Structures are given as C-alpha cells and as structure tokens.
Amino acid sequence: MILFIRETEHKQGEWQAEGEADAIKNMKKARKASINASVCLLFCRWAQFFIHPLMIRDAIDREVEAVDSEYQLARPSDANRKEMLFGSLARPGHPMGKFFWGNAETLKHEPKRNNIDTHARLREFWMRYYSAHYMTLVVQSKETLDTLEKWVTEIFSQIPNKKIMENTYICFSKKYFCLVVPIRKIHALTITWALPPQQQHYRVKPLHYISWLVGHEGKGSILSYLRKKCWALALFGGNGETGFEQNSTYSVFSISITLTDEGYEHFYEVAHTVFQYLKMLQKLGPEKSFWYEIILSLQTDPVEYVENMCENMQLYPLQDFLTGDQLLFEYKPEVIAEALNQLVPQKANLVLLSGANEGKCDLKEKWFGTQYSMEDVENSWAELWKTNFELNPDLHLPAENKYIATDFMLKAFDCPETEYPVKIVNTPQGCLWYKKDNKFKIPKGKIFHSIYVVLFDIFVNILTHNLAEPAYEADVAQLEYKLVAGEHGLIIRVKGFNHKLPLLFQLIIDYLAEFSSTPAVFTMITEQLKKTYFNILIKPETLAKDVRLLILEYARWSMIDKYRALMDGLSLESLLSFVKEFKSQLFVEGLVQGNVTSTESMDFLKYVVDKLNFMPLEQEMPVQFQVVELPSGHHLCKVRALNKGDANSEVTVYYQYVELQMHMEEPCFDFLRTKQTLGYHVYPTCRNTSGILGFSVTVGTQATKYNSEVVDKKIEEFLSSFEEKIENLTEEAFNTQVTALIKLKECEDTHLGEEVDRNWNEVVTQQYLFDRLAHEIEALKSFSKSDLVNWFKAHRGPGSKMLSVHVSIYELEEDGSPSGEDSNSSCEAMQLTYLPSSPLLVDSTIPITDIRAFTSTLNLLPYHKIVK
Numbered sequence: 001m002i003l004f005i006r007e008t009e010h011k012q013g014e015w016q017a018e019g020e021a022d023a024i025k026n027m028k029k030a031r032k033a034s035i036n037a038s039v040c041l042l043f044c045r046w047a048q049f050f051i052h053p054l055m056i057r058d059a060i061d062r063e064v065e066a067v068d069s070e071y072q073l074a075r076p077s078d079a080n081r082k083e084m085l086f087g088s089l090a091r092p093g094h095p096m097g098k099f100f101w102g103n104a105e106t107l108k109h110e111p112k113r114n115n116i117d118t119h120a121r122l123r124e125f126w127m128r129y130y131s132a133h134y135m136t137l138v139v140q141s142k143e144t145l146d147t148l149e150k151w152v153t154e155i156f157s158q159i160p161n162k163k164i165m166e167n168t169y170i171c172f173s174k175k176y177f178c179l180v181v182p183i184r185k186i187h188a189l190t191i192t193w194a195l196p197p198q199q200q201h202y203r204v205k206p207l208h209y210i211s212w213l214v215g216h217e218g219k220g221s222i223l224s225y226l227r228k229k230c231w232a233l234a235l236f237g238g239n240g241e242t243g244f245e246q247n248s249t250y251s252v253f254s255i256s257i258t259l260t261d262e263g264y265e266h267f268y269e270v271a272h273t274v275f276q277y278l279k280m281l282q283k284l285g286p287e288k289s290f291w292y293e294i295i296l297s298l299q300t301d302p303v304e305y306v307e308n309m310c311e312n313m314q315l316y317p318l319q320d321f322l323t324g325d326q327l328l329f330e331y332k333p334e335v336i337a338e339a340l341n342q343l344v345p346q347k348a349n350l351v352l353l354s355g356a357n358e359g360k361c362d363l364k365e366k367w368f369g370t371q372y373s374m375e376d377v378e379n380s381w382a383e384l385w386k387t388n389f390e391l392n393p394d395l396h397l398p399a400e401n402k403y404i405a406t407d408f409m410l411k412a413f414d415c416p417e418t419e420y421p422v423k424i425v426n427t428p429q430g431c432l433w434y435k436k437d438n439k440f441k442i443p444k445g446k447i448f449h450s451i452y453v454v455l456f457d458i459f460v461n462i463l464t465h466n467l468a469e470p471a472y473e474a475d476v477a478q479l480e481y482k483l484v485a486g487e488h489g490l491i492i493r494v495k496g497f498n499h500k501l502p503l504l505f506q507l508i509i510d511y512l513a514e515f516s517s518t519p520a521v522f523t524m525i526t527e528q529l530k531k532t533y534f535n536i537l538i539k540p541e542t543l544a545k546d547v548r549l550l551i552l553e554y555a556r557w558s559m560i561d562k563y564r565a566l567m568d569g570l571s572l573e574s575l576l577s578f579v580k581e582f583k584s585q586l587f588v589e590g591l592v593q594g595n596v597t598s599t600e601s602m603d604f605l606k607y608v609v610d611k612l613n614f615m616p617l618e619q620e621m622p623v624q625f626q627v628v629e630l631p632s633g634h635h636l637c638k639v640r641a642l643n644k645g646d647a648n649s650e651v652t653v654y655y656q657y658v659e660l661q662m663h664m665e666e667p668c669f670d671f672l673r674t675k676q677t678l679g680y681h682v683y684p685t686c687r688n689t690s691g692i693l694g695f696s697v698t699v700g701t702q703a704t705k706y707n708s709e710v711v712d713k714k715i716e717e718f719l720s721s722f723e724e725k726i727e728n729l730t731e732e733a734f735n736t737q738v739t740a741l742i743k744l745k746e747c748e749d750t751h752l753g754e755e756v757d758r759n760w761n762e763v764v765t766q767q768y769l770f771d772r773l774a775h776e777i778e779a780l781k782s783f784s785k786s787d788l789v790n791w792f793k794a795h796r797g798p799g800s801k802m803l804s805v806h807v808s809i810y811e812l813e814e815d816g817s818p819s820g821e822d823s824n825s826s827c828e829a830m831q832l833t834y835l836p837s838s839p840l841l842v843d844s845t846i847p848i849t850d851i852r853a854f855t856s857t858l859n860l861l862p863y864h865k866i867v868k
Helices: 002-010 020-032 037-051 057-074 078-088 104-113 118-129 145-156 206-214 222-228 261-265 267-284 288-293 302-315 333-340 379-384 457-468 472-476 501-513 519-537 540-552 559-568 572-582 598-612 661-675 708-727 731-746 752-764 772-781 785-794 851-855
Strands: 177-180 187-195 232-238 251-259 349-353 371-374 422-427 430-436 444-452 480-485 489-497 588-594 633-640 648-656 681-689 692-702 801-808
Touching: 037 145, 057 104, 057 118, 057 661, 057 692, 078 177, 078 349, 104 118, 187 261, 187 267, 206 232, 206 251, 206 267, 206 288, 206 333, 222 232, 222 267, 222 457, 251 261, 251 267, 261 267, 261 519, 267 333, 267 379, 422 598, 430 598, 430 752, 444 501, 444 598, 444 752, 457 480, 457 501, 457 519, 457 572, 472 480, 472 501, 480 501, 489 501, 489 752, 501 598, 519 540, 519 559, 519 572, 540 559, 540 633, 540 648, 540 681, 540 692, 540 801, 540 851, 588 598, 588 752, 648 708, 661 681, 661 692, 661 708, 692 708, 708 785, 708 801, 731 772, 731 785, 752 772
Parallel strands: 177 349, 430 588, 633 801
Antiparallel strands: 177 371, 187 251, 187 349, 232 251, 422 430, 444 489, 444 588, 480 489, 648 692, 648 801, 681 692
C-alpha cells in the first residue's frame, strides 16, 4: 500500500480524470464520517488505479524505462540469474519458463517491430486480472473498526469482480545437473527438489521441520561435518515461500552450500554428505521434540505486518489470516515423512557455481546471459546414489538445547530508575553504560561491548568461524550475537531472552580469550575473504562509496587496499602475533539494557576484564577518522567499474555540510527518476562522515543509456530548480514539512531494539547525547524558511565544497557508441583506474586522478562530535 501511495504522490496529475468525480464524492462522504479528508483523498485516488486507471501513453513509456533500469540492476545478481535459469529449465509450457522481469526490449522495441500496441496489451491485462476476486486489502489505522469498514466499503467497492478463472498449469519437475559461471567470485553447490505443492499443509509446515534440521549448524550437522573437512563455509536450506518457490504448481526445497576451494574439488562428496543426512532423517522418521523446538520469527514492523496480512488473505482461511504464515498448528508425522521421503538423489537437481567453470559452459540463458552447461553426473556417483548406500557415522541429530530460556520473570530495580543510560563503571580498562528497561517490560536484554583496537577482518572471521558450532544452539533459542570488525575496534552484540544470555556472552569471551586457528582454517578463511572483498568491489554502488570515503576520511584503508594486502599474502604466524598483542592492551566500553539488573550488568564487564586479563591503553584512542576539508569548487573523481560485464553506473554528488533531505526527497525523485528517467535508484541522503555533516544526491543509471557526466549535469539542473522551489515555498508548506519531521522524531520506539540501537550509537561514537532527539526537535521548532534558503544558497554559491564520484565501465560517444576499452576487458587487477572527464564537465570541474596525492595537500578538520 505504501509503495502505491508513494507513486500517487509523484504523479498526481496523471490520476485526475475518469474516476476523479467518484473519488471526490467518496471524499465528501468520508468527511461526513469524520475521516481525515487529505488521507481519504489520497486513498480515493489510489483506488482509482484499480477502478479507472488512465494509463497515459507517455507515463507508460517512462515506466518501461524504470522497469528496464530495474532489470539492468538485477542482471549482475547471481541469485536472480540462478532463479531465471531454474525457470528456463522447467518443462515446456510451464509459466515459470517465461521471462518474468521485463525490459525495454520486451516491452518497447520488440512490440514496435511486430506492430504490437503495448498500451492496448496493458489495458487488456488490466481488464483480465485487476478484478476484485483476485484482490485482498489490508488497512491498519488508529480509527475504529466501524469507521475503517465504512471508509473501505465506500472507497473500494467499485472495483469490479470479473470472475475470470485461470487454468491449472502442468507439473514443473525436470531433473538436471548444471555447471554455471557466476558473476561473483564464489564456489557454491545448490541441490534442489521440485516437490508437489505444499501450501495445503501450512498448518503442519513440513518443509519448516526439514529445513530446521538440514540447516542446523551444531554437532552432528551437515555443515559441522563439512566445516571440519574445510569444504564449506555456510549452508542454507528450505523454501523461501516466495511466489517463485511456492505456488499452485510446485514447491521448491533447496540446499545451498558455500564451498571453499577444496570443497569445490570435492563437490560430489559434499552432495553425498547431504544425501547421507537426508537418508538418516528418512530412516529415523520425524520426532515431535524437534517440532516443539522450531522457533519462527514473530516480530514485524507495521508496514511488513500489513503486507504479510494482505498476502495471507490470498493463502489461508479467515481464522488463520494473522498467524497462518508463522505458527505450527499441528504435528502430523505422516505429512512430514511424505515430503522428506521425496528428497532423494534420483530426484535432485544439482547446480555447481564457480568461476572455475569458465570455458566449460557452452550454453547461455537468454535474458540474463548466464553461461551454463548441462552435464551428466559421474557414473560412479550416479550408480552409488541408486543403491542403499551407507550412512555417515559423524552425522546425527542435535542434542538437547541448553540455551532455551525457561525463566521469563521481570527483574526488580536494584538502582534508581532513569530515562537514559547512566555510566555505572568507569576504570582505566573500561566503562559500562546501563539502563533497566522500564517501558517495554519484556524478558529480554541487549549487551553491546566495543573493544577499541585496529584489527584485521581475518581475525574476526576466524573467531566467527570458531564460534559457529558451539553458539548455534543459542541462535536456535532466539539468542542472537554478532561480531563486527569496526574501523577502530571489535564490537560484540548479544541480545535475546535474558535468562540464558550470560551463557552466550561468556562463550564468546571464552573463545576470544583462547583464540586459535589451524593452518587449514586460516587458508580457508583468507581465501574466502579475498572473494568477499572482490564481490563487494565489483558493485558500482559499493565502489563509489569506497572511493568517496577514501577521499574524505584521512588515513582510511580502502577495500581495494585490504584486497591487495590479502593478495600479497599473510601468514598464520603474523596473525597469531597480532592477536597476542591485541589482547595485551585494550579499552572496553559497554552498554547493557533490558530485563537485567545493574549488578548483573557489571558482571558482564568484569567477566571481560578478568578473562582477557589485559592492561589499559597507554593513550586514548579516537573512534573516528579525521575528515579532510574539501577545497572550494567542484571536484570530480571518475573511476572505471571493476565488473567488466556490468553496465550499471553510479553517480554521487556530495556537498560538505548541508542538511535538506526531508524537503528534497520527493522533488528529487520526481525530477531525476520520473521525468528524466535517469535510473531506478535515485535518492538524496544526509551524511555524517566521522562527525562532519554533508549531503549527497545519488543516481544509479546505466552506461549504455547515459554518460555519467550527463547524469551529473542533470543533478546540478535539479539542484538549481530546487533552489527556486524553496525560495517560492509558502510558509504554510514549509511549516508542514517541519511539523512532519518533528512528528517523525517524536514517534515512540516500537520495540526495545530501536531504543538500544540509538543509545549504542551515542556510546560507540563517544558522544553520549542520549536525549539527542529532544534537542533536534527544539532546534526544528526555531528553524525558519529563511534559514533554509540562506543555508542552501551559502553552500551552493562560489565557495561551495562539492565532490562528484562517478563509477562506470565505459562512457558513450556523442553518437551513443561505447568509448574507451572494450566492455569485455578483464578487471582482475582490482585497482582504481581513473577516467578523464568528457567535454561536458571538463571546464567546470577539478579532476582527481590520484586520491592519495589529492588528499595529502588538504587541511584536516578537527575531530568533531555533535553534542549540542
């Protein structure tokens, strides 16, 4: 609903026609029923999309461009490519074999060549499928149910019921073994079964039961065994419950395993391990104790709640609208066994993804260009899988889970009640902030600790790997933990039911104190980390961010620097030496909130200090970078994208020290995306770069459509028009925007996590302004339109400090043809290649062709914390 509403905000002029008179009548009725008139008008207009849409030809052409941009953004995604390939291999005639994305070729160029009227086809589609009997509607509001019922009836009852029934499609099932060349650097084995539709078994959810066991990471699990062999890093199993994976024709059950280099060489053994585990489950049969242990996610925000409810109304009977997608209602072992017994090698589809498959794949999927080949399973394995093969003695069912909470009592206060966190421990070795939850009153706690030291990502990755098996049962018991390798320290986040939370925290500290690694694990993790860096850098949006921060944050290590350091080689001895030094001098800062007493909170910090037995830091360590002061003028850093086959470009224009996001968001979207159709992703953003405020406008576009300088000029054109717009803004309109922003900041936290995350940000940045929202609200109340206009002009004038970052694989000549290197050239070097500016910006920008040389000449701004 919200997405549709946002569309109406940007295109109001296109809605005022056929259904407008009825909409106004309904609005007047709504007024009589005391329903907010402006909200009603918005919904009335939205309803007309289903009742009497205009479908203006010009609007359709613009949306085709938006659809094409979305398709281009999706093309480099291995997940999308694998899904499209999966559909293309369905039996002939199955609907999943269709191209379900759409692009300019299928929606514009091909219809034009074949004299097909896209506009007429679109109206035909609307006539056939936009029927009330296909639709469900969910409205969430503080209004009474009677008011909402009257409102919805008056506004939406005109949607016609065309009562057209569709045919049932043929079975999907088709067996294959594919080699696939992915975009990212990855080795992965996916084993998939196309099962009969499972939706009718939603009260049992047999695939949930199976995926819970298959995806278990504790002792005796598939992944535990494969990790010990250094063959795999991660495993995900189950059904995503999307329309692609579960529908009226089939249900998919998939097991995807991220392989190491060695695991790729032994992928048949990996597959055999999976089949052995499934055979063990089939032999033992379902067990009710595991069915009771399955815990599903219960928490959704209002937007997700409304969306899920609307989908549930399509799938479940009335009594199960609220919980049909979440709860297990019935234990029926025969239903579970029926699904489980179909997961046999003879019915499995295997897909092996790896860059090592390059040169072995002679086929290409039509729409995403995925290279693949259809192979036969090696005869020895094919014959083995037909037999009653032996089980693996290292594979067994999970043991009883010691982390499951049984005490849900709320604890009494053991110190004065406070509105914000207070510091209850302050020593040279560390400090602790604490707040007892007195608002949400739930038996949960959150423990965040930051250990300030510069450390390698590889250390945290190995620590995470070491914890994976012993901490998995805690994850099953809804105790969550996360280790973050921050730029300036290690961050440990633990949350969940407070009863057993100390056990998990102590487990993490124990493994940190006793850190070790075998050569095999070290090699496995470093090789995987190389792939991770590579996969991050080949995305234009993340490379653009890396370049921008490399320019702004002095002494920052870029992702490319990290990647090249790994490629140059690191030894296990150097890592262990680093870890020893790391643990010798530390400063620990923590925050504890929730159903935890102050005494228990102090015990957490004491456990860290006692277990690690470290000395205090010799000098205070900054928790942020110093930021360079950009010189006046428009600086341009243009670099070549690192993925040779990705046509997507990223253009970000950044101003140092401006804050206008709320006022600019809608006109920015309308001008750059809707009217100029520059790209699918268009957004303005307020940026806080190590305490220095800034503002940017970003456009994700395609190099095949627009030169990046053209996009930059369009952003500048928008900003010029926006300056005029805010000058002509009425006081009433300005005050409406400010009031909306104040109300947004006044919104109550919906769950404990929101409050804790906000407080933790104050701690980790060492600003400690826990009542920041109150200060911001007071500042907004005194903020005037003239302040806004003067501020904007001051930072858009001759002295403005402006930085443009462009990432593109190639540029377009004036005739639209690609220039520069061939787009298929290799980008394996993984280094920044600076591109010259085109004539469009060459006279108006100052080029940056060496970031280190450029920043070495700039002044550094002092460490800055926003505490007022």
